[in-house]
Amino acid sequence: MRASDPAYDVCIVGSGAGGGMAAYVLAHAGAKVALLEAGPAWYATRDSKMLVPAYASPRRGKSTKTKPFGEFDGCIGGWEIAGEPYTRAPGTTFDWWRARMLGGRTNHWGRISLRFGPDDFKGKTRDGLGDDWPIGYDDVAPYYDRVDDLIGLFGSVEGLRNHPDGHFQPPPKPRCYELMIKQACDALGVTCIPSRLSILTRPIHGRAACHYCGQCGRGCGVAANFSSPDVLIAPALRTGNLTLITNAMAREVTLGANGLADSVLYIDKRTHAERRVRARVIVLAASACESARILLNSKSAAFPQGLANSSGTVGKYLTDTTGAGVGGYVPKMVDHVPHNEDGAGGAHIYSPWWLDNAKLDFPRGYHIEMGGGLDAPGYGFMDRIQDLPPGGGYGRQLKEDYRRWYGASVYFSGRGEMIPNADSYCELDPATVDQYGIPVLRFHWKWSDHELNQVKHMQETFRALIAQMGGTVTEPMPSKEKGYGIAAGGQIIHELGCVRMGDDPATSVLNSHSQAHDCKNLFVADGGPFVSQADKNPTWTILALSWRTADYITEQRKQGAL
Ligand SMILES: Cc1cc2nc3c(=O)[nH]c(=O)nc-3n(C[C@H](O)[C@H](O)[C@H](O)COP(=O)(O)OP(=O)(O)OC[C@H]3O[C@@H](n4cnc5c(N)ncnc54)[C@H](O)[C@@H]3O)c2cc1C
Numbered sequence: 001m002r003a004s005d006p007a008y009d010v011c012i013v014g015s016g017a018g019g020g021m022a023a024y025v026l027a028h029a030g031a032k033v034a035l036l037e038a039g040p041a042w043y044a045t046r047d048s049k050m051l052v053p054a055y056a057s058p059r060r061g062k063s064t065k066t067k068p069f070g071e072f073d074g075c076i077g078g079w080e081i082a083g084e085p086y087t088r089a090p091g092t093t094f095d096w097w098r099a100r101m102l103g104g105r106t107n108h109w110g111r112i113s114l115r116f117g118p119d120d121f122k123g124k125t126r127d128g129l130g131d132d133w134p135i136g137y138d139d140v141a142p143y144y145d146r147v148d149d150l151i152g153l154f155g156s157v158e159g160l161r162n163h164p165d166g167h168f169q170p171p172p173k174p175r176c177y178e179l180m181i182k183q184a185c186d187a188l189g190v191t192c193i194p195s196r197l198s199i200l201t202r203p204i205h206g207r208a209a210c211h212y213c214g215q216c217g218r219g220c221g222v223a224a225n226f227s228s229p230d231v232l233i234a235p236a237l238r239t240g241n242l243t244l245i246t247n248a249m250a251r252e253v254t255l256g257a258n259g260l261a262d263s264v265l266y267i268d269k270r271t272h273a274e275r276r277v278r279a280r281v282i283v284l285a286a287s288a289c290e291s292a293r294i295l296l297n298s299k300s301a302a303f304p305q306g307l308a309n310s311s312g313t314v315g316k317y318l319t320d321t322t323g324a325g326v327g328g329y330v331p332k333m334v335d336h337v338p339h340n341e342d343g344a345g346g347a348h349i350y351s352p353w354w355l356d357n358a359k360l361d362f363p364r365g366y367h368i369e370m371g372g373g374l375d376a377p378g379y380g381f382m383d384r385i386q387d388l389p390p391g392g393g394y395g396r397q398l399k400e401d402y403r404r405w406y407g408a409s410v411y412f413s414g415r416g417e418m419i420p421n422a423d424s425y426c427e428l429d430p431a432t433v434d435q436y437g438i439p440v441l442r443f444h445w446k447w448s449d450h451e452l453n454q455v456k457h458m459q460e461t462f463r464a465l466i467a468q469m470g471g472t473v474t475e476p477m478p479s480k481e482k483g484y485g486i487a488a489g490g491q492i493i494h495e496l497g498c499v500r501m502g503d504d505p506a507t508s509v510l511n512s513h514s515q516a517h518d519c520k521n522l523f524v525a526d527g528g529p530f531v532s533q534a535d536k537n538p539t540w541t542i543l544a545l546s547w548r549t550a551d552y553i554t555e556q557r558k559q560g561a562l
Pocket residue numbers: 013014015016017018019036037038039097099100101102103104105106108109110111112113114248249250251285286287288290294493494525526527537538539540542
């Protein structure tokens with residue numbers, strides 16, 4: 001872009017949950033918006049392989065380099081992207097999942113759509129750990145309501161403390177194995193309720209209701225579940241106010257002579273040429289760590305440590321959800337009567353956090369996600385059938401064993417809250433650049449006893465649930481030395497923080513509207529502003545906060561403040 005080219009009102013970087021929502025709200029409010037996206041265009045309604053059978057592929061749907069979750073999975077990206085490395089400090093285990101496509105990770109996320117509760121914004125007040133958010137549940141609740149009404153989700157009104165209800169569509173009925181899990185939960189006093197998933201069971205806004213094919217991870221060809229391209233970006237484009245620029249890898253935000261952000265420099269991935277988009281307001285939504293990376297790479301005389309980083313906290317307070325899982329076989333479910341278990345992609349039940357920490361040796365909590373049943377088998381399904389009686393075989397016997405045992409397994413996954421700590425953060429690696437010449441991130445990571453004790457509790461609970469079902473657990477209890485089986489940092493793919501909000505500019509990057517303390521026309525609208533995790537998955541909160549930030553930008557523009 002030449003200096004004489006017109007500036008946009010707003011330039012947004014990244015088109016996932018946060019960027020898609022900001023684009024939707026701002027374009028509908030009349031702003032002229034440029035949306036920079038590092039990957040290609042992709043719409044599930046056009047590109048999904050929702051109903052392609054595995055046998056239609058010579059690979060039977062096995063994963064590929066750019067589709068590590070399977071050839072038909074809805075997300076282009078992965079733990080490693082050719083030409084775009086990241087590094088780890090010695091002793092650190094941290095994996096960083098990155099999407100590179102329109103809509104980012106919303107193309108294959110699990111659609112578990114949970115509101116944070118009042119306690120989740122005020123953790124420090126409750127137990128002295130971490131920090132409180134500068135906002136509370138009441139500030140975000142109206143935006144959760146709007147997200148519910150625009151995007152849609154199913155669930156049940158339960159009135160549980162710290163698990164706020166939403167504007168739910170009716171949930172689908174539990175499957176057979178889910179009813180058995182529910183019985184076990186009831187017997188052990190573990191709360192178990194219908195899932196809360198952003199999947200439509202009633203049509204809204206021209207989108208069809210789910211037809212229960214169970215293939216959500218491939219992207220929904222009828223837009224019955226939420227993905228940013230079909231639900232947010234396509235309507236935003238129809239306003240005529242949104243210009244979408246794909247294959248655009250943002251490198252840095254530049255500052256004008258007035259000290260305000262004035263453009264985003266990006267690399268056109270097809271030509272490797274450097275380009276610029278000028279805008280009056282910049283919104284970073286490239287995902288928590290990538291937005292931190294862009295800020296750290298935006299160095300100037302005014303901000304030698306990176307834009308909006310006078311506090312030195314860009315990259316700090318990085319967290320991920322804790323995770324551990326236990327699986328087992330339940331003899332009662334072997335040789336079951338074949339029956340139709342079609343349903344929404346994902347479980348129809350889940351367990352929100354149900355205990356009182358005063359009686360436990362760890363703070364905060366976790367929820368339980370369940371797995372099992374008879375959904376369409378994927379590549380490599382039941383790859384350990386040789387461990388089951390009668391212990392493997394060939395031909396007819398093997399086929400009969402698959403039929404007997406398929407659907408007889410259950411799996412419990414815990415997803416819990418990590419407390420931010422000083423040893424978990426990202427920074428620029430001084431020695432490594434990606435294929436575009438952009439310095440990359442180096443990660444540092446450490447779990448504390450808070451997380452390890454929590455995961456031990458997950459292990460014990462899941463083993464007790466499987467025993468209650470009369471089942472056999474497949475793996476022995478991992479030792480403390482093995483972290484009780486805790487997933488490595490980043491592996492639950494809920495990385496948050498790095499650009500956190502707060503009232504004090506000395507200890508935070510953004511104010512309570514996700515506006516940079518140091519630069520008033522710069523905002524962050526992904527998981528970066530989060531002050532803490534919760535025992536809930538983060539995306540419904542990313543969407544609500546992004547909408548809130550976009551409304552604030554609109555108001556400030558009306559008042560002439562931006
Ligand atoms: C398998 C899986 C299951 C999940 N399940 C759930 C779930 O059930 N519930 C839940 O709440 N969350 C879930 N998540 C997490 C959820 O996907 C993320 O929280 C959410 O997508 C984050 O939104 P975002 O906008 O911050 O980032 P993303 O969705 O990752 O979007 C970021 C976008 O920015 C683009 N981008 C990155 N860098 C640049 C750059 N330099 N220049 C331009 N563009 C750039 C990317 O290509 C991408 O499109 C899951 C994630 C995965 C991978």
